[in-house]
Amino acid sequence: MKEKRFIAKYWAYLFVAIPVLLQVVFFFYPLINGIFYSLTDWSGLTSDYNVIGLKNYTDILRNPDFYKSLAFTVLFTIGLIIGEIGLGIWMATLLNRKIRAVGFFRTWYFFPAVLSTVTLGLIFSQLFNYGIPQIGEVLGIDWLSENLLVQENTVITSVIFVALWQGLAMPIIIFLAGLQSIPEDIKEAAQIDGANRSQQFFRIELPFLLPSISMVFILAMKSGLTAFDLIYALTSGGPDGKTTSLGLMVYQYAFNNNQFSYANALAVILFVFIAIISVIQMTISKRFEV
Template identity: 60%
Template sequence: MKDKFISKYWGYLFLLIPIILQVIFFYLPTIRGVIFSFTNWTGLTDNYDYIGFKNYTAIFSDPKFIKTIKFTIIFTIGMILGQVSIGILVARALNAKLRTSNFFRGVFFFPAVIATVTIGMIFKQIFAYGIPLIGETFHIDFLKENLLSNPKTVVYAVLFVALWQGVATPTIIFLAGLQSIPQEILEAAAIDGASKRQIFKRQIASPS
């Protein structure tokens, strides 16, 4: 009976450890964080008092928090639309049968394997010195200063860097979808009179 029970449920033991770790290091801290959000705890002492929703009232009336929310919304929408649209276009270009296709596939995926800290240091120098130099050379006013220090351009600068690194993964996914379609189907569609635009639209609509 014991051996039968073990043979039937031993696989669940492999799930037990990650579930326990998830509870200890994610769910419990999250619950504690929610509880502490209703207190005046500073994080430096063991003493705190419950103050209800005062923290939430204060943060939602803070102009800096509202700006942060706006930035997050713009950044999120830009990332979603940018990764999808740019990923599709790049995947379409890389799907072409060229001798240099493999080279460019590696080039486009290269940013995804670079550490975020390294990318931050690279673009910090680019925005601080490279782009202002270009602005001075070609007399482009808005490029003469660091884009990260300008409130009007910082969102687009950060979004550009994030897209530069993040577009690689959706590009690979779209490229895999495009290459999964047999060439015979595409040739048959062309013979039947489908335009390149129609073929491309159907490829994106159902890549499998």
């Protein structure tokens, strides 16, 4: 009996140790290593480096391109958050109704999530370059007759549109699950008391959706602040650095300029930024959860 308990305890520790080891090797070690190299002048090409303290961080704060990239990243993230929460709740509400072929529509809305982000970026890049301008010429719309990705006044909106086209799939599923978790007796009681559709949404459905909103907020914020592959495939940061995200800026300094220590410092700043916003958001949302 004691031997069986020992074996069971041994296997329990083993199964716990494996994910902990993977977390240490693939997350904590690279994180600590990245923070250390951000305090050096390491180029990434040789093993030689000098510890220079916070010089990389001070250089970043003096770099005007950093603030330009930060402004685009924040704007892009806000667009994703508002779009995924607003449109996600609206579409989930429609799909939660008892309509014909609802299963087909649920599958159709999730289809964009299956596509690779790079593939999606390349497809829409061709659409913006060849397809949409031809539609604009046929309809006689001047601003639509040119590639929207090369115009400074339309490129950000176009990038957010493409990101939402794919990014809405998962929020719809999350909000749909949240709506379906609401007890039917609460809805029936509200209908008996004479609550209209708007009152049912704001007084019943929205409070139940707050945990889902919190989750979608964090996912959208993470996708926006760490955006790289879609931006790289669509615009490569152009025109004139208008769509250079912080993630793309890290890549450019690391692999184009061979300034790995500077890129690590950028990544650390981005990590701290995401952590602070996540903590604030979760603290606020917990006060309003049902």
